[in-house]
Structures are given as structure tokens and as C-alpha cells.
Amino acid sequence: MKKISKTVNNYNDISKDIKFLSNSMVRLNILKNLYESAMNMKDINQKTKINYSAISNNIHALEINGLIYRENNRYYLSNAMRVYMGDILKLASLMVLIERLSPILHDHIVKSLPRDSIDNFHLLQDIDLIEADGLNIYKTYDVIEKAIDKSDYVNAILPFSSNNFNDGINRLLLKNKKIHLISPLDIKEILIKNLDVSNANFKIDFFDFTEFLLLCTDKNMILGFFKDDGTYDQNRLLTSANDECIKWANDLFENFKKENV
Incomplete structure (x- = not known):
């Protein structure tokens, strides 16, 4: 029972993270670019063309959820988020390949x-x-x-x-x-x-x-x-x-x- 309970809790945590990410293309865009390299807000703005207000709001939400962290005014993916994004990008790429x-x-x-x-x-x-x-x-x-x-x-x-x-x-x-x-x-x-x-x-x-x-x-x-x-x-x-x-x-x-x- 403990093993089942732990599996359900893990599923719920992962499901919550996925819903949080998939509800915003802005977040996914920011995370995709941070997956490639650490950036400050100006870098993100120049790379994504997303306005500063949207970047600031979503960066704050990502930090609160422990998906990114700031160091020397640059933002980095957490280790867990790097794994998530790697899998997400691989899956997205595979879906495009299968369609083609x-x-x-x-x-x-x-x-x-x-x-x-x-x-x-x-x-x-x-x-x-x-x-x-x-x-x-x-x-x-x-x-x-x-x-x-x-x-x-x-x-x-x-x-x-x-x-x-x-x-x-x-x-x-x-x-x-x-x-x-x-x-x-x-x-x-x-x-x-x-x-x-x-x-x-x-x-x-x-x-x-x-x-x-x-x-x-x-x-x-x-x-x-x-x-x-x-x-x-x-x-x-x-x-x-x-x-x-x-x-x-x-x-x-x-x-x-x-x-x-």
C-alpha cells in the first residue's frame, strides 16, 4: 500500500507540473530557451520577443514552483526541469518526425x-x-x-x-x-x-x-x-x-x- 501511495503521489506531482507548464506557451518558450543556455531577462526578451511584463510574471511563477533559479542575474533550469524539458523536446521532435x-x-x-x-x-x-x-x-x-x-x-x-x-x-x-x-x-x-x-x-x-x-x-x-x-x-x-x-x-x-x- 505504501508503494502504491508513493506512486500516486509522484504521479500527482508530475501531473501538476505538466499542467502548469502546458497551460502557457510563454512559459514553454522561456524554458525552451533556458534549456539551451542560461539567460537574463534582456536575453530572453531579445530571443523570444516576449514583452518584459510577461517574462517577469512567468519567471516569478517558475521560480516559485522551483523549476528555475537565479544566479548572478541569470536564470537557469533546475536539474529536474532540465530532465523534463529534455523529454518534452524529444517527444515534440518525435511527434513531428512521425507526422512527416x-x-x-x-x-x-x-x-x-x-x-x-x-x-x-x-x-x-x-x-x-x-x-x-x-x-x-x-x-x-x-x-x-x-x-x-x-x-x-x-x-x-x-x-x-x-x-x-x-x-x-x-x-x-x-x-x-x-x-x-x-x-x-x-x-x-x-x-x-x-x-x-x-x-x-x-x-x-x-x-x-x-x-x-x-x-x-x-x-x-x-x-x-x-x-x-x-x-x-x-x-x-x-x-x-x-x-x-x-x-x-x-x-x-x-x-x-x-x-x-
Whole structure:
């Protein structure tokens, strides 16, 4: 009972703080800027364009609630508030990301990704959604082929065989680039027949099946999904040249290999 009572009290305290913060965009704006750096009232005014009267009133309320403190005429977030704001900003950023990527997250099989990769999906802030259109119905395939041709190494989870992809991989092998593929067993014979599997720089593993496509290179990452009906969505891809996104993709590759190969 004591444990339950403590949990309820903690919930009530947190709920009270959240309501206090969310009731005022002025407070949230001030806290967001203080999260980035300590400021005095003049700094806050110049950064937010909020008038001094509103700043003063809200600063006073934030101080009374123990969410900020003043030192040498500059305002700082309390340790608890810094944690709150970090979580709030991360959640807000994730919601924007999910909204932007909704065309590929909705009605697609995302749960096939390793759990650790899903948990870190918020790291994909600098990712772009590429969609085929009437002018170029093969746009997504072109993106993958160009990424292969320009890479110095490739780690890939390929759920299907493509002559153009196979040719690109063989060209890289002729340049002594390292390739590691993971593909489903049902296309094993096709890949062995069409790829230079004897090349010392080439490694290929097989597993039962996958419901996504992944390409990791030194320059970018590419991610594609299957639709809920079990067909691969050849019209949409997520891609990025951001280092953090590339690291996320390589971690996904390693997590998938560890769990399935």
C-alpha cells in the first residue's frame, strides 16, 4: 500500500507540473530557451520577443514552483526541469518526425525492425522520404542503385533480387570494396548465381524472411518497408546522409544480424 501511495503521489506531482507548464506557451518558450543556455531577462526578451511584463510574471511563477533559479542575474533550469524539458523536446521532435513520415509508417510493417532500433527511431531527425511519382516510377530503385555505385562499403538487408542491384554490387567487388548482404533463403540460388560470391571482400548470410529493406554505406542509409498486405512498397524510401542516421542504420544491421543470422 505504501508503494502504491508513493506512486500516486509522484504521479500527482508530475501531473501538476505538466499542467502548469502546458497551460502557457510563454512559459514553454522561456524554458525552451533556458534549456539551451542560461539567460537574463534582456536575453530572453531579445530571443523570444516576449514583452518584459510577461517574462517577469512567468519567471516569478517558475521560480516559485522551483523549476528555475537565479544566479548572478541569470536564470537557469533546475536539474529536474532540465530532465523534463529534455523529454518534452524529444517527444515534440518525435511527434513531428512521425507526422512527416506517416506515409511510410501508416499501413506498413514497421514492427519487423529490431526493438532497439524502434526505441531509437527518434534519432532519425535528418531523414528524407523519397516517393516515386508519375514522371519516374522507378525513382526509389534509382536512389538505391546510385547509393551502391558511390559507396566504399555496403551492409545491406535485401529482401529481393534485382539485376541492377546485383550488377552494382559486382562492380563494387571489382574495386575491392567490402560487401555484406543478408537476404532471405528463398532467393539464395538467384543471388549465388548472379553475385561474385567467391570474392574475398564479399560476405552473404541467409535467413528465413524479412519485411524491410536496408542499405548502409559510408555515405548514406536507405530504409524501405513492406505494406500490411505483404508486398514491398517500391514507391517509398527513407534516406539520409546524416552521420547519426547512418550509425542508426548500421546498428540496425548489427542488431538484425545478431537476432536472425
